Amino acid sequence: MTLTDIAPDAVAAKTDAPAVRVDGLVKRFGRGPLVLDGVSLEVSAGEFVCLLGASGCGKSTLLSLLAGLDRPTSGTVTVTGGRAGLMFQEPALLPWLTASRNVELALRLADGSARGARSWAARRERRAEALRLLAVVRLENAADKRPHELSGGMRQRVALARALAQRPRVLLMDEPFAALDAITRDVLHEELSRLWAETGVTVVFVTHNVREAVRLGERVLLMSSKPGRIVEEYVVDIDGERRIESPDVAALSIQITERLRAEIRRHA
C-alpha cells in the first residue's frame, strides 16, 4: 500500500502520531491474576492490525481498554480521533429498533447534547445518513426490518454500519465473525477488506482464528496467555489477491500456528 492511496487526513495522521498507542499496559481485575502484563503496541493510522491469541490471552480485555470501557491498572492507552467504534462477537443490535433506527441512534448519541439534535431537520438528516451507511454494507433494502428479521450476517453488517456511524478513526473488532457460518464469514471478510480500503479507517481486529488474521491483517500480533503479552509480530507481505484459501495465507498461517502452539504447550 502506498501513502497516496489512503485518505488525505489519514496520511497526515500517519506522519504525525500513531492512531493507537499503548505503553506498558498492565491490567488485573481486583486482586485476581494479571490479565495483561506490560503490553506495548503502536498502530499507524489507516493500518489493519490483527491481535491473535488463544483463550485467556486478554485480547478482549485489551480491546475494552482501547475502547475506554475500562481503566488500565497501570500504563497508558492513547487512541487518536476521540471515541473508537467497537464491534462485538454478537451484533448487539437493540431489538426494539429497526436496522435504520439502530444506526440513527448511534448518530444521535454521537451528536451528544448538541443543540437542535432533536429537531425534525436533524432527524431527517440522521435518517438519510443511516440509509447511506446501510447502503455501504448493502443493506439499504433492509433499513426498516427489525433485527430478528435479519440473518446473522445481515445483523453483523448493520452492527458494522452502526460502528461506522460513530465516525471513528479507529474501528475495534472483537471476533465479530466468530459466530457466523463459513460462507457468510468469507463474504464478510471481502466486505471488510473493501470497506477498509475505501474508508482508510484504522482497524484493530481481535481473533483466535489464525487464517482469518492472516487473510485480513497487514500485521498480526501474537499474544501469549495468562498473563497476556505480545510475543511475536508478523508482517503479512502478500501482494494482490488474498483469500482464506490462498497458498501464501496458508504458509504464513502454518508458521504462526506453530508458534501459537508452542506458546500453549508452555502451560501444559
Place this chain on the structure above:
Amino acid sequence: MPEKSSTVSEDTLASLERGLDALTTEVADRRPWWRRGLGTVVPPLCAVAFLLAVWQALVMAKVKPDYLLPSPAQVWASVSEQWNLGALPRAIWLSVSRGLFGFAVSVAVATPLGLLVARVRVVRAAIGSLLSGLQTLPSVAWVPAAILWFGLSPMTIFVVVLLGAVPSIANGMVAGIDQIQPLHLRVGRVLGARGLTAARHIVLPAALPGYLAGLKQGWAFSWRSLMAAELIAQSPRLGTGLGQLMDTGRELTDMSLVFGMIVVILLVGVAIDQLIFTPLERVTLRRRGLAQA
C-alpha cells in the same frame, strides 16, 4: 485504491451478498389475515360453547333446583332485563370508570416506585422483598381497615384498588429492568449514552416488555380488588357498581342475577385486557421477535 484489491469484483460481491441475504432471511407468514384470525377466534369460541353445553346439561339433569342453578337462558333473561332497565349500563360504567381511574393512579405511583427500587440499592434492600410480598396478600384483606379509616366513601374503594395494583406494576417495572441484557447496556456505553440519555434510549425501552406484563397484571389486580371492595362496602354514597348489583341479587336470592353478574364481571375484565393490554403486549413482543405472529 490500495493494491490490496478485493478478490472478487464489486458487482460479484454485491450479488453474492444479496443472494446470501435472500437465502438466510425467513419468509413471512403469507396466509390471508382472515385465515390467521380464524385460528385465534375459533378455538376459544368452541371452548365457550362447550362450557355452555355442560352448564345446560347440568341444569337438565336437575343437579340442583333451578332457583339455585339457573339455566343459561334464565341468566341471559336476567342480564338483558337489567340492561333494559338501565341499571346494568350504569353499574358497568361506574365500575369501569372507577377501576380505570384507580388503575391510572396506580400506574402513576408504581412506575417511579419501581424505578427507584430497581436502580437504588438501598431502596431495594429496604422495600424490595416487602413489595413482592405484598403481591401475595389478597387485597380484600385491606377492605376492613380501609372502611375504618375512610368510612364508606369512594376513597375506601380507591385505596383498596391502589394497594392491589401498585405492587404488581412496580414489580413488573423491577423485573423489566432486572431482565435487561448486560450487552445492551454495554452497547449504550460504547455508543456514548450516559445517565439520563442511557435511561431514555436504552434502559426504559429495554424494560418495556416486563413493564407491560406488570401493567397487565396490575389491571387484573385492580379489577379484582374493585369487585372485592364493591361487594363488601355497601352504601348509597358509593352508588351501584357491578359488585353492589351482585350483592342485591344475593339479598333477593335471585341466583340468575348473581350468575349474570359473575359473567358480566368476567367479561368486562377480559374485554379490557383483550382490547388494551394484550394488543399492546403483543405488538411490543412481536416487534422484538419474542412472540409468534
